[in-house]
Amino acid sequence: MTLCTKGMGLSPDSHRRRMPWTAAKECVPGVVHSSKEKMVLDGARRVDVECVDRASQTYSLxxxxxxxxxxxxxxxxxxxxxxxxxxxxxxxxxxxxxxAVAGVDARRERHSRRHLFPSPRDHDAARANKPCGFSGVACTVPFGAIVPPSPSVGADVPVDACSY
Incomplete structure (x- = not known):
């Protein structure tokens, strides 16, 4: 079977005019809550709310x-x-x-007794300052303690940001 391609030359119309559903939607940073009469400012030009689809209204980051x-x-x-x-x-x-933020399995959550508050037996100094899972860095940081900045990559001393 041969397909007939007679008359299917390049169209002088633009691709977007022939197929308008492929047009890119405007991404508006910020959520628009069902306000159809309002206009949203996107950079230097105003974009109508109706031409913005719901999925692209916020950047995920x-x-x-x-x-x-x-x-x-x-x-x-x-x-x-x-x-x-x-x-x-x-x-x-x-x-x-x-x-809890990651959404652990509900069945496992129902049968486990994981509390988010420390028990009295967790307050000994050996356990409180023990490293746990973060590349050997201790999790307990006293409130009000001054944490020294980490050294820059390839430098032996920390770089002072105020000197720039």
Missing amino acids: EALRATVASYEYNTFRGKNILIGFSGGIQCNQGMGLLQ
Whole structure:
């Protein structure tokens, strides 16, 4: 069977005019909440809200930054998770929170007794300063402690950022 290609030359119309569904949608950084009459400013030109599809309204990295910076994320049961209960974030607190954020399996979650608060037996100094899973770095950082900056790659001394 031979397909007839007679008359199928290059079209003078642009590709987007012939196939408008392939046109790229405008990505607007920020969520638009069902406001059809409003216009959204995207750079130097205004974009109508109706021509923006819901999937491209937020960049995933910006949504992640907004979640991390939000007050509800940094506050856990009235206490800042970075401060913790004993002046620093404990290993079981941080790992438990990461598992809760990552969405651990509900069946495993139902049968496990993993608490996000430290028990009294976890307060001995040997266990509190023990490294746990983060490349040998201890998880407990006392509140108000000054952490020295890490040295730059290839340099023996830390580089002072104020000198630039």
